[in-house]
Amino acid sequence: MVHVSDVQNKPISGVVLSTRGDGSGGTKTDNAGKARIQLAIEDKSGNWVSLQIVQVLSKKDLVFISPWDRRAQIPPFENESDNFVPVVLAERGDKTMLENGKALLALAEKINAGNRPKFLKEQPSEEDRQQVLAEIAREHGLQPEEINEAIRS
Known part of the structure; x- marks a missing residue:
């Protein structure tokens, strides 16, 4: 699970993220900025993945703020409220x-x-x-x- 927001901590909807390696794209973020990313079969909690922006439905040109290097640690798979990766994006040139x-x-x-x-x-x-x-x-x-x-x- 990822939670995508802007630098003012407002959720961003309509963004599709994926891993750069194996795995596939995720679902688009909902109105709360939440989405799931399909991981590779061998990925485990605690492993690191590199993220990329695949699609932005608003057509804004977004860049990563956090994680600044686009690398995120996979959280535990248990369905708990704090098990997510926070992602902060900003519009290029903002x-x-x-x-x-x-x-x-x-x-x-x-x-x-x-x-x-x-x-x-x-x-x-x-x-x-x-x-x-x-x-x-x-x-x-x-x-x-x-x-x-x-x-x-």
């Missing part, structure tokens, strides 16, 4: 991402992950850091300067 702590944290985590050294003693150059920032800004439909300023404020 400036409210720059005013929301959860969204800014996700952007900062993506930037930090992109700036991690590939080798133990290697440090990314300023040019590398700017390139990572530009790539993440482009992915989210924002300007690098906007993200940088929002994170630093």
